[in-house]
Amino acid sequence: MTTLATLSTPVALIDLPRMQHNIQRMQQRMDSLGVRFRPHVKTSKSTPVIRAQIEAGARGITVSTLKEAEQCFADGITDILYAVGMAAHRLPQALALRKQGCDLKIITDSVASATAIADFGRAHGEVFEVWIEIDTDDHRSGIKPTEAALLDVGRALHDGGMRLGGVITHAGSSYDLNTPEALAAMAEQERAGCVHAAERLRAAGLPCDVVSVGSTPTALEARDLAGVTEVRAGVYVFFDLVMHGVGVCSKDEIALSVLTTVIGHQADKGWAIVDAGWMAMSRDRGTQKQAQDYGYGQVCTANGTVLPGYVISAANQEHGTVSFQGAADTDIVARFPLGTQLRILPNHACATGAQFPEYQAVSADGEVASWSRLHGW
Amino acid sequence: MTTLATLSTPVALIDLPRMQHNIQRMQQRMDSLGVRFRPHVKTSKSTPVIRAQIEAGARGITVSTLKEAEQCFADGITDILYAVGMAAHRLPQALALRKQGCDLKIITDSVASATAIADFGRAHGEVFEVWIEIDTDDHRSGIKPTEAALLDVGRALHDGGMRLGGVITHAGSSYDLNTPEALAAMAEQERAGCVHAAERLRAAGLPCDVVSVGSTPTALEARDLAGVTEVRAGVYVFFDLVMHGVGVCSKDEIALSVLTTVIGHQADKGWAIVDAGWMAMSRDRGTQKQAQDYGYGQVCTANGTVLPGYVISAANQEHGTVSFQGAADTDIVARFPLGTQLRILPNHACATGAQFPEYQAVSADGEVASWSRLHGW
Numbered sequence: 001m002t003t004l005a006t007l008s009t010p011v012a013l014i015d016l017p018r019m020q021h022n023i024q025r026m027q028q029r030m031d032s033l034g035v036r037f038r039p040h041v042k043t044s045k046s047t048p049v050i051r052a053q054i055e056a057g058a059r060g061i062t063v064s065t066l067k068e069a070e071q072c073f074a075d076g077i078t079d080i081l082y083a084v085g086m087a088a089h090r091l092p093q094a095l096a097l098r099k100q101g102c103d104l105k106i107i108t109d110s111v112a113s114a115t116a117i118a119d120f121g122r123a124h125g126e127v128f129e130v131w132i133e134i135d136t137d138d139h140r141s142g143i144k145p146t147e148a149a150l151l152d153v154g155r156a157l158h159d160g161g162m163r164l165g166g167v168i169t170h171a172g173s174s175y176d177l178n179t180p181e182a183l184a185a186m187a188e189q190e191r192a193g194c195v196h197a198a199e200r201l202r203a204a205g206l207p208c209d210v211v212s213v214g215s216t217p218t219a220l221e222a223r224d225l226a227g228v229t230e231v232r233a234g235v236y237v238f239f240d241l242v243m244h245g246v247g248v249c250s251k252d253e254i255a256l257s258v259l260t261t262v263i264g265h266q267a268d269k270g271w272a273i274v275d276a277g278w279m280a281m282s283r284d285r286g287t288q289k290q291a292q293d294y295g296y297g298q299v300c301t302a303n304g305t306v307l308p309g310y311v312i313s314a315a316n317q318e319h320g321t322v323s324f325q326g327a328a329d330t331d332i333v334a335r336f337p338l339g340t341q342l343r344i345l346p347n348h349a350c351a352t353g354a355q356f357p358e359y360q361a362v363s364a365d366g367e368v369a370s371w372s373r374l375h376g377w
Numbered sequence: 378m379t380t381l382a383t384l385s386t387p388v389a390l391i392d393l394p395r396m397q398h399n400i401q402r403m404q405q406r407m408d409s410l411g412v413r414f415r416p417h418v419k420t421s422k423s424t425p426v427i428r429a430q431i432e433a434g435a436r437g438i439t440v441s442t443l444k445e446a447e448q449c450f451a452d453g454i455t456d457i458l459y460a461v462g463m464a465a466h467r468l469p470q471a472l473a474l475r476k477q478g479c480d481l482k483i484i485t486d487s488v489a490s491a492t493a494i495a496d497f498g499r500a501h502g503e504v505f506e507v508w509i510e511i512d513t514d515d516h517r518s519g520i521k522p523t524e525a526a527l528l529d530v531g532r533a534l535h536d537g538g539m540r541l542g543g544v545i546t547h548a549g550s551s552y553d554l555n556t557p558e559a560l561a562a563m564a565e566q567e568r569a570g571c572v573h574a575a576e577r578l579r580a581a582g583l584p585c586d587v588v589s590v591g592s593t594p595t596a597l598e599a600r601d602l603a604g605v606t607e608v609r610a611g612v613y614v615f616f617d618l619v620m621h622g623v624g625v626c627s628k629d630e631i632a633l634s635v636l637t638t639v640i641g642h643q644a645d646k647g648w649a650i651v652d653a654g655w656m657a658m659s660r661d662r663g664t665q666k667q668a669q670d671y672g673y674g675q676v677c678t679a680n681g682t683v684l685p686g687y688v689i690s691a692a693n694q695e696h697g698t699v700s701f702q703g704a705a706d707t708d709i710v711a712r713f714p715l716g717t718q719l720r721i722l723p724n725h726a727c728a729t730g731a732q733f734p735e736y737q738a739v740s741a742d743g744e745v746a747s748w749s750r751l752h753g754w
Contacts, residue, residue, distance in 0.1 A: 008466060008467065008470075008754070009464075009466075009754075010754060011754075042694055042695075064656075064694055064695045065695065084640070084652065084695045084696065085640040085641040085650065086640075087386075087638050087640045087652060087715075087716065088715070088716055089385060089386075089638060089716065090385065093385075109641055110641060110642070110715070112714075112715050113640075113641070113715060116715070135643075140650070140693060140696055140698070141641045141643070141650050141696065172693065261464050261466060263461070263462040263463075263464045263490075264462040264486055264487060264490070264518045265487070266512075266518070273462065273517070273518050275461065275464060278661075278728065279441075279731060282659075282660055283659055283660035283661040283662070283725075283728050284655075284660040285660070285662070316517060316549065317419055317441055317727055318419075318441045318442065318461050319461065319517055319518065321517070337489075338464075338465070338487070338489050338490060338493070339464065339465055339466065348660075350694060351655065351660050354656060354732070355731070355753075356753055357752050357753040358753075375734050375752055376732075376733055376734040376735075377385070377386075377387060377388075
């Protein structure tokens, strides 16, 4: 039986009881709000994680690359939303998936892109299902809910012979907030904007069945989702220190960590050197702009107990520096002797997971299973 | 023939003429300084790149993980330095390499670790070659050149039956400097400290053949390397924007870039959205603290011509925001229409390369070859 003690570090651990708790928490919330839930699998990119989300009640998935779509379709999932603006050079890849029976939905936010999709679809005898991306928080892509171009895009798709399936938005700026009130207000802004866009399309005689919203913080803090048909969220499956700073999880809910080993010390500086550098933690410094900055991660014991104040304060490629925030720990050598295993909670689960070819999934009984994950495009 | 136009983005490109220029530049410098050169392969983790370094005159290699050592040994390279403090739990893996004929060198910086290595070596009938890590710039691991413990570590190895091969240091804090004078002074500090440590060991009757120093900036700006036997450097093979900020390369010497495609716009904000987000560029923001901050990268045309002022100013997982620094470019849609390919120079080549399972190596004639790279541990 593989156990933590037999693993060579650094490795990415999934705490399975915590992951199942997170999946249940989100699914129950979506059920109580009366909406379908479509998890974003870009966080885990791992089949057993996605299977657990679907078994808990998820209806379809969201992907960030067509490689994820291909992998999930090969695993038997057919209802897949590719939630990055469709680039014309990727249309043949999307076409191949649909021709094989994948119910792939794609998105667009401009007349030029909608026209390219419709032209390509007609030329290849395919009716693509396309959703229109709505910008409800000024942070990235999408058409404003009130913008005239919304109807032009809708007509380019519908009159162009494609299936206009719905509207989609993502309030990614919720990551910058940190109170339930602000998050609830952002969730309402996300909901109201997306529903308004749908109503404009319908009033113009265009079809718009789906109203898809979501981010982990707004999904967890939304108070009402009238008019919304489905919610998407990704990072909730693992959570991380950034989500803790946003205020939507406790540290004890963070299911992803990096197991590392103490390989040296600088006693006078109060440093323990571990073998989790930025190659393991990623370069994500998402807590840097939050009220509490955890450097490259929160240090825990090997069994996951948080050690308050101990963080990875600096990172080189294969070296992490563990130190106590505020004052040098003069007992660092005795506290963390050579060979000590520590768990590090990451700033950003999506970025840290991507550094590893596989996860080690740890059951409640301590047994460990290797779960591969996708890398690249 | 594969060419740039046939690649699906995002992909990591190696400009082969630039890479060969960088390899020649460093090797000629090392030859003129009269030292051996041992490149650090953690930057590329790719066999064809390493082969080009050896063909140009490199003598042995440096690795950051034992997986790199195993891969390189399988490729026929025997002289390998594993330049991360040896953890006891990795000794069986190191032993296996040596038993197969790999001339693997390992490093230590404490009596506890040296004793563990010697005990393990004697128990398994192996004389490990061990180098002692010296701290010449207070930035990470190592024993100070003047510290009493240096001789204790030397004796623990030598008297413990191991081969004390030499001393090694890395002035990583050179990355924080940006003038030739400051870099030359740091190179001299690195040289003098490491040579002093070697002299102390020799004066105590201990062997110390090798004096190994290096970082890309100090290697390129050292004026004299008296007493040094070999130099190590890694990122010089590709260079990057951080090295440009340090002042040791021009942008036209940066050999690694990410090819990306414009997938959308926010015209009123002056944004073009591209399919190189942080998953492609990495989360490395190494230029943030330098005089010139390039966000997540410098934008160039598809053929590599720098577009001054255009950077990736923000990044989500699969979205990058291209904007002009200072003022919104009101012509962004016309300047970079949907489907436009752009090349992005990265902040940190080691981090960006790690996001990709392979490189696309572009020859002077435009032909493209796929070169795989290692991922994980």
